[in-house]
Amino acid sequence: MRVLRYTASAALCLLITLQYGCSAAVKPWERGYLAKRSMALEPNAHEAALKQHTYFSKEAASGGYGVGGGGCGCN
Numbered sequence: 807m808r809v810l811r812y813t814a815s816a817a818l819c820l821l822i823t824l825q826y827g828c829s830a831a832v833k834p835w836e837r838g839y840l841a842k843r844s845m846a847l848e849p850n851a852h853e854a855a856l857k858q859h860t861y862f863s864k865e866a867a868s869g870g871y872g873v874g875g876g877g878c879g880c881n
Contacts, residue, residue: 832840839845848854 843849
Protein backbone atom coordinates (compact mmCIF):
# COMPACT_ATOMS: atom_id res chain seq x y z
CA MET A 807 0.00 0.00 0.00
CA ARG A 808 2.87 2.36 0.80
CA VAL A 809 4.48 1.77 -2.60
CA LEU A 810 1.19 2.57 -4.33
CA ARG A 811 0.92 5.90 -2.48
CA TYR A 812 4.54 6.74 -3.26
CA THR A 813 4.06 5.92 -6.95
CA ALA A 814 0.82 7.90 -7.14
CA SER A 815 2.34 10.96 -5.47
CA ALA A 816 5.43 10.78 -7.69
CA ALA A 817 3.23 10.53 -10.79
CA LEU A 818 1.14 13.49 -9.60
CA CYS A 819 4.26 15.61 -9.01
CA LEU A 820 5.58 14.68 -12.45
CA LEU A 821 2.26 15.55 -14.08
CA ILE A 822 2.15 18.94 -12.34
CA THR A 823 5.74 19.68 -13.34
CA LEU A 824 5.08 18.77 -16.97
CA GLN A 825 1.95 20.93 -17.02
CA TYR A 826 3.87 24.01 -15.91
CA GLY A 827 6.67 23.31 -18.37
CA CYS A 828 4.29 23.10 -21.32
CA SER A 829 2.48 26.32 -20.57
CA ALA A 830 5.53 28.54 -21.06
CA ALA A 831 4.79 31.10 -23.73
CA VAL A 832 7.19 33.49 -25.39
CA LYS A 833 5.87 37.01 -25.45
CA PRO A 834 6.14 38.98 -28.70
CA TRP A 835 8.72 41.41 -27.29
CA GLU A 836 10.92 38.51 -26.15
CA ARG A 837 11.15 36.88 -29.57
CA GLY A 838 13.82 39.31 -30.71
CA TYR A 839 16.22 37.94 -28.09
CA LEU A 840 15.61 34.37 -29.24
CA ALA A 841 16.27 35.29 -32.86
CA LYS A 842 19.80 36.52 -32.16
CA ARG A 843 22.71 34.60 -33.61
CA SER A 844 24.16 33.95 -30.15
CA MET A 845 21.00 32.06 -29.14
CA ALA A 846 21.22 29.58 -32.02
CA LEU A 847 22.45 26.03 -31.44
CA GLU A 848 24.86 26.54 -34.31
CA PRO A 849 25.69 30.26 -34.57
CA ASN A 850 27.40 29.85 -37.94
CA ALA A 851 25.21 27.74 -40.21
CA HIS A 852 27.74 27.66 -43.06
CA GLU A 853 30.51 26.38 -40.79
CA ALA A 854 28.19 23.75 -39.32
CA ALA A 855 27.29 22.53 -42.82
CA LEU A 856 30.97 22.25 -43.74
CA LYS A 857 31.73 20.30 -40.54
CA GLN A 858 28.82 17.95 -41.20
CA HIS A 859 30.05 17.36 -44.76
CA THR A 860 33.53 16.58 -43.43
CA TYR A 861 32.16 14.10 -40.90
CA PHE A 862 29.96 12.56 -43.60
CA SER A 863 32.93 12.14 -45.94
CA LYS A 864 35.20 10.68 -43.26
CA GLU A 865 32.66 8.24 -41.93
CA ALA A 866 31.38 7.16 -45.35
CA ALA A 867 27.96 6.79 -43.80
CA SER A 868 24.76 8.80 -43.77
CA GLY A 869 24.82 11.58 -41.20
CA GLY A 870 28.28 11.00 -39.79
CA TYR A 871 27.24 11.62 -36.18
CA GLY A 872 27.62 8.52 -34.07
CA VAL A 873 27.36 5.94 -36.83
CA GLY A 874 30.10 3.59 -37.92
CA GLY A 875 31.43 3.60 -41.42
CA GLY A 876 34.22 2.50 -43.67
CA GLY A 877 36.31 5.65 -43.70
CA CYS A 878 37.32 5.52 -47.38
CA GLY A 879 35.91 9.01 -48.00
CA CYS A 880 33.98 8.03 -51.11
CA ASN A 881 30.74 9.91 -51.77
